[in-house]
Amino acid sequence: xxxxxxxxxxxxxxxxxxxxxxxxxxxxxxxxxxxxxxxxxxxxxxxxxxxxxxxxxxxxxxxxxxxxxxxxxxxxxxxxxxxxxxxxxxxxxxxxxxxxxxxxxxxxxxxxxxxxxxxxxxxxxxxxxxxxxxxxxxxxxxxxxxxxxxxxxxxxxxxxxxxxxxxxxxxxxxxxxxxxxxxxxxxxx
Amino acid sequence: xxxxxxxxxxxxxxxxxxxxxxxxxxxxxxxxxxxxxxxxxxxxxxxxxxxxxxxxxxxxxxxxxxxxxxxxxxxxxxxxxxxxxxxxxxxxxxxxxxxxxxxxxxxxxxxxxxxxxxxxxxxxxxxxxxxxxxxxxxxxxxxxxxxxxxxxxxxxxxxxxxxxxxxxxxxxxxxxxxxxxxxxxxxxx
Amino acid sequence: xxxxxxxxxxxxxxxxxxxxxxxxxxxxxxxxxxxxxxxxxxxxxxxxxxxxxxxxxxxxxxxxxxxxxxxxxxxxxxxxxxxxxxxxxxxxxxxxxxxxxxxxxxxxxxxxxxxxxxxxxxxxxxxxxxxxxxxxxxxxxxxxxxxxxxxxxxxxxxxxxxxxxxxxxxxxxxxxxxxxxxxxxxxxx
Amino acid sequence: xxxxxxxxxxxxxxxxxxxxxxxxxxxxxxxxxxxxxxxxxxxxxxxxxxxxxxxxxxxxxxxxxxxxxxxxxxxxxxxxxxxxxxxxxxxxxxxxxxxxxxxxxxxxxxxxxxxxxxxxxxxxxxxxxxxxxxxxxxxxxxxxxxxxxxxxxxxxxxxxxxxxxxxxxxxxxxxxxxxxxxxxxxxxx
Numbered sequence: 001x002x003x004x005x006x007x008x009x010x011x012x013x014x015x016x017x018x019x020x021x022x023x024x025x026x027x028x029x030x031x032x033x034x035x036x037x038x039x040x041x042x043x044x045x046x047x048x049x050x051x052x053x054x055x056x057x058x059x060x061x062x063x064x065x066x067x068x069x070x071x072x073x074x075x076x077x078x079x080x081x082x083x084x085x086x087x088x089x090x091x092x093x094x095x096x097x098x099x100x101x102x103x104x105x106x107x108x109x110x111x112x113x114x115x116x117x118x119x120x121x122x123x124x125x126x127x128x129x130x131x132x133x134x135x136x137x138x139x140x141x142x143x144x145x146x147x148x149x150x151x152x153x154x155x156x157x158x159x160x161x162x163x164x165x166x167x168x169x170x171x172x173x174x175x176x177x178x179x180x181x182x183x184x185x186x187x188x189x
Numbered sequence: 190x191x192x193x194x195x196x197x198x199x200x201x202x203x204x205x206x207x208x209x210x211x212x213x214x215x216x217x218x219x220x221x222x223x224x225x226x227x228x229x230x231x232x233x234x235x236x237x238x239x240x241x242x243x244x245x246x247x248x249x250x251x252x253x254x255x256x257x258x259x260x261x262x263x264x265x266x267x268x269x270x271x272x273x274x275x276x277x278x279x280x281x282x283x284x285x286x287x288x289x290x291x292x293x294x295x296x297x298x299x300x301x302x303x304x305x306x307x308x309x310x311x312x313x314x315x316x317x318x319x320x321x322x323x324x325x326x327x328x329x330x331x332x333x334x335x336x337x338x339x340x341x342x343x344x345x346x347x348x349x350x351x352x353x354x355x356x357x358x359x360x361x362x363x364x365x366x367x368x369x370x371x372x373x374x375x376x377x378x
Numbered sequence: 379x380x381x382x383x384x385x386x387x388x389x390x391x392x393x394x395x396x397x398x399x400x401x402x403x404x405x406x407x408x409x410x411x412x413x414x415x416x417x418x419x420x421x422x423x424x425x426x427x428x429x430x431x432x433x434x435x436x437x438x439x440x441x442x443x444x445x446x447x448x449x450x451x452x453x454x455x456x457x458x459x460x461x462x463x464x465x466x467x468x469x470x471x472x473x474x475x476x477x478x479x480x481x482x483x484x485x486x487x488x489x490x491x492x493x494x495x496x497x498x499x500x501x502x503x504x505x506x507x508x509x510x511x512x513x514x515x516x517x518x519x520x521x522x523x524x525x526x527x528x529x530x531x532x533x534x535x536x537x538x539x540x541x542x543x544x545x546x547x548x549x550x551x552x553x554x555x556x557x558x559x560x561x562x563x564x565x566x567x
Numbered sequence: 568x569x570x571x572x573x574x575x576x577x578x579x580x581x582x583x584x585x586x587x588x589x590x591x592x593x594x595x596x597x598x599x600x601x602x603x604x605x606x607x608x609x610x611x612x613x614x615x616x617x618x619x620x621x622x623x624x625x626x627x628x629x630x631x632x633x634x635x636x637x638x639x640x641x642x643x644x645x646x647x648x649x650x651x652x653x654x655x656x657x658x659x660x661x662x663x664x665x666x667x668x669x670x671x672x673x674x675x676x677x678x679x680x681x682x683x684x685x686x687x688x689x690x691x692x693x694x695x696x697x698x699x700x701x702x703x704x705x706x707x708x709x710x711x712x713x714x715x716x717x718x719x720x721x722x723x724x725x726x727x728x729x730x731x732x733x734x735x736x737x738x739x740x741x742x743x744x745x746x747x748x749x750x751x752x753x754x755x756x
Contacts, residue, residue, distance in 0.1 A: 012582030015201030204390030393579030
């Protein structure tokens with residue numbers, strides 16, 4: 001039951017994050033197609049964040065589906081993940097409104113990095129709880145994609161200071177990599 | 190269980206979309222009935238979008254009720270549908286605030302069209318998964334209304350460039366057509 | 379199951395309405411107690427609407443708990459109720475920001491009246507579905523409070539044009555009347 | 568079932584409160600790291616409120632998990648708690664935007680105090696309902712942390728008038744104290 005309510009609360013928070021981001025896409029004053037042009041970077045930011053939050057929901061869903069139990073530490077590790085994800089509307093808007101300049105793109109990468117680390121923590125708390133020989137641990141495997149995401153985000157942040165679009169391209173790369181749902185847990189469905 | 194959490198997440202997103210749209214109806218500064226007049230087009234937009242999202246919730250509910258299983262593709266096709274629906278608050282506000290001028294009404298139609306296509310994709314992914322001879326496929330039938338909606342939206346977008354109110358009238362026509370809940374799935378309740 | 383998902387969707391919409399209303403209470407620029415004074419009417423509006431939405435949630439919950447089945451008509455009657463309730467953030471803000479002048483208070487009453495009528499419709503659709511001799515119909519009884527609310531709101535709107543505070547007082551009276559949860563359905567818990 | 572829907576509604580409201588607070592962190596106009604500096608106090612406010620709401624969710628979850636029944640009084644006591652929590656986005660923004668000046672910090676403490684009292688009421692209503700010798704009452708124990716929180720908040724409000732940062736430090740102290748999930752109820756999981 002604890003697991004059920006934790007899933008419900010996470011679903012609620014993720015559903016709200018993914019939906020309120022659209023409020024940051026301010027309605028333009030003009031009525032022509034050209035008036036939409038300044039919104040294009042905000043829209044691209046929005047698409048990236050929408051996909052990112054959807055990926056987190058999807059992976060979170062599969063991981064918790066494979067889990068059999070939770071405890072206080074898991075609850076707080078999950079809240080920690082939600083905290084970093086809750087900052088996505090802010091960084092999405094800042095990055096989009098400033099047409100992908102260096103600092104906002106680097107901060108977007110930093111929030112993505114922290115969310116990636118928080119997800120990694122959650123996965124490992126659940127592994128510790130279930131035991132290293134459990135079916136959960138076997139389903140999770142070596143979590144290569146999780147580790148790789150964190151590394152690519154770190155590189156992406158660094159490369160923002162060469163050119164922000166390189167950083168942005170790497171963030172899209174991580175999204176593309178995760179886009180395929182986590183086959184590891186699929187057998188358990 | 191995957192189906193249950195996908196329904197819960199979709200319900201959450203749809204509930205938030207349908208509710209935050211009201212935040213785009215800016216409170217007027219004056220205190221008379223005449224001060225409400227400039228809000229009237231925003232209100233009409235709001236009513237159309239409220240009905241549209243409610244129709245999607247209703248049909249989505251009936252369709253998933255008839256479904257027995259999901260997979261990764263269904264999850265992503267569902268997320269794709271939610272993406273287009275999440276843009277409704279934006280296009281609703283833009284169309285309403287500009288008193289139904291051509292471009293905003295055409296864009297509203299485009300988002301409606303994309304949502305219609307995304308719903309069609311979801312229906313067909315579910316049919317593929319259940320098999321063409323399944324009770325699900327029989328319940329779905331030829332999906333005439335789904336195909337018709339997409340066609341009317343496409344015509345509506347074109348006719349916006351003759352007069353935007355013709356496009357708007359066609360969007361209302363689609364809503365009226367779907368307003369009646371999907372009898373096809375009712376026997377399964 | 380249809381009932382379960384309708385409850386979940388209604389809960390979601392009501393939870394969002396009750397929570398986003400606080401966004402209309404704009405943060406004052408000053409930092410003293412006196413800077414809160416202009417917000418007082420907005421706060422009073424907020425309290426009234428918070429209580430109203432909570433009453434609807436409470437009664438809706440008890441009524442659906444007593445219900446055994448739903449159909450397409452019930453789903454749409456429920457959506458109709460949610461539509462009027464979704465306008466509460468707008469009328470709450472307009473009434474509060476204008477310090478309870480006639481037109482905004484009358485409009486607040488009108489939305490309350492329409493929500494009351496919509497609730498009455500929903501109750502009667504459910505009665506029709508269950509049958510006039512069903513345990514549901516017996517639990518609902520003559521629905522005196524529902525009818526009385528609608529009458530008091532109508533009188534309140536009229537008396538706004540004598541003095542808006544009379545109207546406001548009557549809206550608070552209706553809230554006080556409903557504040558006590560619906561004992562009729564309690565035995566069914 | 569009443570308990571289930573009360574949990575679902577509370578989860579919804581808490582998920583929305585915790586998520587919409589980020590909308591009060593206004594996107595800065597500049598694009599450098601220094602442009603983030605004025606947002607720092609808002610961010611600190613946000614972190615405190617995020618942790619506070621998460622604590623309430625966590626404790627609320629554990630307490631209701633131990634509960635076996637509810638009644639009308641419990642429903643309204645729960646709504647009363649949600650009311651005070653719903654004001655967190657407002658006081659968080661006011662405190663953050665004014666860089667922790669006396670009045671906003673004191674008001675933040677007042678809302679925290681009222682939420683603490685409301686939680687205490689809810690705990691005691693549930694104890695009354697289950698009986699003083701019930702397993703629920705034994706699980707709740709003497710509720711030392713609940714009483715202590717209320718006392719520290721009251722002292723914190725008073726000390727704001729010496730220096731607001733002393734008040735703020737005490738609010739963080741309460742959060743740190745509750746951060747550890749309520750072990751009392753853990754055995755019941």
